[in-house]
Amino acid sequence: MEQTAVDRVLRTLEVGGTTVATLVDGGASPVAWSPRPFLHPVRTLAGTVLTDARPDDHPWHCGVGTAVPDVDGVNCWGGPTYVPGTGYEECDDHGRAVATAVSDGDGTLTQRLRWTGPDGALVLRETRTLTWGASDGGWVLGWTSAFRAPGSSPVRLGSPGSHGRAGAGYGGFTWRFAPCDDVAVRTSTAVGEDAVHGAVAPWVEWTGTFDGRHGSGARASVRFEALGHADPWFVRVAEYPAVGSALAWDAPVVVEPDAPLVRSFRVTVRDEA
Known part of the structure; x- marks a missing residue:
């Protein structure tokens, strides 16, 4: 699919005078x-680029963000939709x-997002707070998403996993x-894609040698910590490189009216010697 539009830069994130991330719309x-x-x-503080956006294998994958395959029947993930009994x-x-x-302020930013369906109708609200700053040997990103039902009815968030595709939550x-x-x-207790994928653990760490196609290449590590919740980790290594926290691993999660669903993370980024 041809891409002709341009992303608009909303904010650059800097740590100690170094740009470590760019937020686009x-x-x-x-x-x-x-x-x-x-x-x-x-990026790491040394400039190694750690993210990809719109890669050839899954062009709807975009850097670091939040996406949900099923928001009351609306695909807010991108790409084909998983249909139970049929497939994608x-x-x-x-x-x-x-x-x-x-x-925004010094090292913090809050966004209010409207998630809408193909007809433009509001299906979900999100308040997203980002924080960033120096950490021992690197820098740290804080990410909190608070999801709210837009009206008086609950909103169901689902995934292929909650629709019966095992391991695809x-x-x-x-x-x-x-x-x-x-x-x-x-x-802390599991090593390798097969063992970590689907695991419930306080943190998961990814270390790799980045090939430099998106900037300088070097070895770096990224540690993801789940704060105040215990969703399984979704991990891909062999098929494509990604880590996520599965909101609806094998069952939908419900956002009740007047009761936000909150997910918070701390991500530590380090250059490896």
Whole structure:
């Protein structure tokens, strides 16, 4: 699918005078990729680019962001929709997320997002807060998404996993890595893609040698910590490089009216010697 539009830069994130990430509105994505704001490129302090956006294998994957395959029947992930009993199909059910307000300060930013369906109807609200700053030997990103039902009815968030595709519970906070080799992925008790994928653990760490196609190539590590929740980790290494926190691993999660669903993460980024 040809891409002709251009993403609009909403904010650059700096640590100690070094630009470590760029927040864009996602406006360059066509409707079928469920346009939404995301961070890209994300870098280490030494300049190694750690993210990919719109890669050939899954062009609807975009840097660091939040995406949900099923928001009350609306595809807010992008790409084909998983249909139970049939598999993936091309459907005209794609939504989008638009930041309606942005407020920021020194090392912090809050966005208010409207998630809408293909008809423009509001299906979900999100308040997203980002924080960033120096950390021992690197820098740290804080990410909190608070999802709210837009009206008096609950909103169901689902995934292919919640529709019966085993191990495919992707959706929620997701980091699509830049191409990398010699990947090591682990938790405190598990090592390797097969063991970590689907694991419930306080943190998961990804270490790899980035090939430099998106900037300088070097070895770096990214540690993801889940704060105040215990969703399974979604991990891909062999097929494509990505880590996510699965909101709806094998069952939908419900956003009740007047009761926000909150997911928070701390991500530590380090250059490796």
